[in-house]
Amino acid sequence: MLPRIAALIAGLGLTGLAQAAATHYPLTVDNCGMPQTFAHAPERAVTIGQAGTEILYALGLGHTLAGTSLWFNNVLPEFKAMNDKVERLADNDPSFEAVVGKRPQLVAVQFEWMVGAQGVVGTREQFDELKIPTYLLPSDCEGKDNLVGADGTRLQAFQVDSIYKSVSQLAEIFDVQDRGATLNADLKGRLDSATAQLAGKDxxxxxxxxxxxxxxxxxxxxxxxxxxxxxxxxxxxxxxxxxxxxxxxxxxxxxxxxxxxxxxxxxxxxxxxxxxxxxxxxxxxxxxxxxxxxxxxxxxxxxxxxxxxxxxxxxxxxxxxxxxxxxxxxxxxxxx
Missing domain, CATH: 3.40.50.1980 (Nitrogenase molybdenum iron protein domain)
Structure with missing residues (x-):
C-alpha cells in the first residue's frame, strides 16, 4: 500500500474505509458495453498499459501479475521492488500469444486500440473465446470513438470519474474494496490540492x-x-x-x-x-x-x-x- 495512503487513513481517521462489503462471486461487471464475469478473484493477471499496471500495484495486487506491457515511463519508485518481480512481455504492444501464454484470469487494458474492434494485440472476442475476461479502462471507451483518428476521438469531454471507476471496479473484481476506496480518497485529495494552489489566481x-x-x-x-x-x-x-x-x-x-x-x-x-x-x-x-x-x-x-x-x-x-x-x-x- 502507498505510504501516502496509509498516512491518509491514520491522519484523517478513515478506518471506516476498510469496512467495505466483500465481493460476492460470480461477479459480473459491465465493462465498455461487454459484461465480464469472474468466478473468483483473479489469481493471475496480465496488463497491457502502464496505467492499469500501476493501479494494480497501488491496490497491493502486484503479486497477481504474471506479465506487463506497454510502458511509457519507468515504474514509480515506490513500486520498483514489486515491478522487478513481474515479467515484462513487451515495452510496447505484446503479441496475443505472449498474453494468453501466461494463462491470465484477467487482462487489464489501457487502450482500446490494443484490445478492441481493431486491436493490435487482439479483439475482446478472441479473449472471450478462450474464457479470459478483459477489462478495458473506462477512460478509453466512455464518450469516445476509437475508430476515428489515430488515437480515437472524444465525443464528450473526458471525465475524471472514469479513473475512480476503474479503481473501484478493479478493487471489486479482486475483492479489495477497502484499498480501492482508500486509493480514490488519495487521488481526490491530490486533485483538490492542485486546484487549491491556484485559488484566487487569474x-x-x-x-x-x-x-x-x-x-x-x-x-x-x-x-x-x-x-x-x-x-x-x-x-x-x-x-x-x-x-x-x-x-x-x-x-x-x-x-x-x-x-x-x-x-x-x-x-x-x-x-x-x-x-x-x-x-x-x-x-x-x-x-x-x-x-x-x-x-x-x-x-x-x-x-x-x-x-x-x-x-x-x-x-x-x-x-x-x-x-x-x-x-x-x-x-x-x-x-x-
Missing amino acids: LSNTSALFWFSSADLDIDPYVAGRQGVADFMLRTLGVRNVVESTEEWPTVGWETLAKANPTWLIIARMDRRRFPADDYQKKLEFLHNDPVTRNMDAVKHDRIIVLDADAMQAGIRLFRGLQTLSAAFASGKAAQ
Missing part, C-alpha cells in the same frame, strides 16, 4: 500546449486535442488548450502552433524509444533551434514544463501531473 489569459511526441522531428507533432485527458488537466486548472481538434492526440503543424503562441509548453518525458521525439532532450533541442518554434514566447521565456508521459494518461500519475502543473502555473516557473 489564469483567464493563460494558454498551453501539450507535445507528446513526433514520428520524426521534422514533421508535425502529436499534440493534445480538446476534451481528452491532457485537456482535462488544463480545464481543471483554468488554462486554455490552444489546440481545437477533438482527436485525442492529433498532429498539428508547428506554424499553426506557433501562431497560437501558447503561454506554456508541456512536453512529455518518456523512457520508451518508439519515436525520435520520445526523448524530451531532443524536444528541447528542437524547440530552441527550429526557426519557427524558437520565436514562441514559451520558448524565449523558458516556460517549458517537462512532464512524465504517463502523467498525461488516465491513471494515478495524472493526479501527480496536476500537482506539477499547478505548482508551475502558480509560481510562473517551469518544472522539470
Whole structure:
C-alpha cells in the first residue's frame, strides 16, 4: 500500500474505509458495453498499459501479475521492488500469444486500440473465446470513438470519474474494496490540492500546449486535442488548450502552433524509444533551434514544463501531473 495512503487513513481517521462489503462471486461487471464475469478473484493477471499496471500495484495486487506491457515511463519508485518481480512481455504492444501464454484470469487494458474492434494485440472476442475476461479502462471507451483518428476521438469531454471507476471496479473484481476506496480518497485529495494552489489566481489569459511526441522531428507533432485527458488537466486548472481538434492526440503543424503562441509548453518525458521525439532532450533541442518554434514566447521565456508521459494518461500519475502543473502555473516557473 502507498505510504501516502496509509498516512491518509491514520491522519484523517478513515478506518471506516476498510469496512467495505466483500465481493460476492460470480461477479459480473459491465465493462465498455461487454459484461465480464469472474468466478473468483483473479489469481493471475496480465496488463497491457502502464496505467492499469500501476493501479494494480497501488491496490497491493502486484503479486497477481504474471506479465506487463506497454510502458511509457519507468515504474514509480515506490513500486520498483514489486515491478522487478513481474515479467515484462513487451515495452510496447505484446503479441496475443505472449498474453494468453501466461494463462491470465484477467487482462487489464489501457487502450482500446490494443484490445478492441481493431486491436493490435487482439479483439475482446478472441479473449472471450478462450474464457479470459478483459477489462478495458473506462477512460478509453466512455464518450469516445476509437475508430476515428489515430488515437480515437472524444465525443464528450473526458471525465475524471472514469479513473475512480476503474479503481473501484478493479478493487471489486479482486475483492479489495477497502484499498480501492482508500486509493480514490488519495487521488481526490491530490486533485483538490492542485486546484487549491491556484485559488484566487487569474489564469483567464493563460494558454498551453501539450507535445507528446513526433514520428520524426521534422514533421508535425502529436499534440493534445480538446476534451481528452491532457485537456482535462488544463480545464481543471483554468488554462486554455490552444489546440481545437477533438482527436485525442492529433498532429498539428508547428506554424499553426506557433501562431497560437501558447503561454506554456508541456512536453512529455518518456523512457520508451518508439519515436525520435520520445526523448524530451531532443524536444528541447528542437524547440530552441527550429526557426519557427524558437520565436514562441514559451520558448524565449523558458516556460517549458517537462512532464512524465504517463502523467498525461488516465491513471494515478495524472493526479501527480496536476500537482506539477499547478505548482508551475502558480509560481510562473517551469518544472522539470
